[in-house]
Amino acid sequence: MQTVNSAFQECDQLVRDFEKVIAKPLIKKSNVYYTGIDLGTAYIVLAVLNENYQPVAGAYRFANVVKDGMIVDYIGAIRIVKELKQELEEKLGTELIFASAALPPGTFTLDSGAIKHVVQGAGFEITKLLDEPTAANAVLKIKNGAIVDIGGGTTGIAILKDGEVIYVADEPTGGTHFSLVIAGAYKLSFDEAEQYKRNPQNHRELIPVLRPVIEKVSSIINRHVQEYSVKEIYLVGGTCCLAGIETIIAKQTKLPTYKPQNPMFVTPLGIALNCTQEIQ
Incomplete structure (x- = not known):
């Protein structure tokens, strides 16, 4: 299926702008800065926007502090977020105060307090806590x-009708499972498999190896969308960077499946777009 839809033009431009400021932050004074914190299973990403909600800086780091959407290394999470915060503050020459964060859908009662404490423990004032697919839609703007x-x-799923989220679900299966399959198939350590997976030059040969896991993800999607008149699927998240994943999901679900050019940064940017100066 197609990877760049006309609906993604604004999204892709925002992501391109963010990728540029990760490499070279915009050192132009802003009255306020809004930070989005994405505590992922594989990466922790910080996205910083200016007063006009335009990207000015960003940083990310591979981390093992979250498992299946839940924080398992609380101290480690605080340490990494604090270090990334300090790194960006030094580059921008200012203190970052306001931040928003997100968590997988359906986990608010289980983990919202932990995420809030991580953000506060790193030195931020938290202004918004929302679910990840809702955050992603701040960038995608899907109706x-x-x-x-x-x-x-x-794998988190949010079904939207007329721009409103009417159903959310989250199930364990994601990039970690992809890496475990690669490790087994290629006799690699988990970390080596992670590195191998992240190299786009390996994606074509990995697709047949990973097809059973992608089909499992597709079956999860099918199970949750079957009761709703879903016409299209939109993919985000770092695991969707795997070239060709959208083609298999489209075939298994029999639904048009689209993904932006870099699906890894959509959710962090959406989290940042939801940040305000109103402390929760």
Whole structure:
């Protein structure tokens, strides 16, 4: 299926702008800065926007502090977020105060307190806590369809009707499972498999190896969308960077499946777009 839809033009431009400021931050004074914190299973991403909600800086780091959407290394999470915060503050020459964060759908009662404490423990004032697919839609601006966020540990699904989220679900299966399959197939350690997976030059040969896991993700999607008149699927999350994943999901679900050019940064940017100066 196609990877760049006309609906993604604004999204892709925002992501391109963010990729540029990760490499070279915009050192132009802003009255306020808004930070989005994405605590992923594989990566922790910080996205910083200025007073006009335009990207000015960003940083990310591979981390093992979250498993299946839940924080398992609380101290480690605080340490990494604090270090990334300090790194960006030094580059921008200012203190970052306000932040928003997100968590997989359906986990608010289980983990919202932990995520809030991580953000505060790193030195931020938290202003918004929302679910990841809703955050992603702040960038995608989808009116109807299913947003599927395939992260490192879980697959989150949000079904939208007339721009409103009417159903959310989250199930364990994501990039971690992809890496475990690669490790087994190629006799690699888990970390080596992670590195191998991240190299786009290996994606073509990995697709047949990973097809059973992608089909499992597709079956999860099918199970959750079957009761709703979903016409299209939109993919986000770092695991969706795998070239060709959208083609298999489209074939298995029999639904048009789209993904932006870099699905890894959609949710962090959406989290940042939801940040305000009103402390919760």
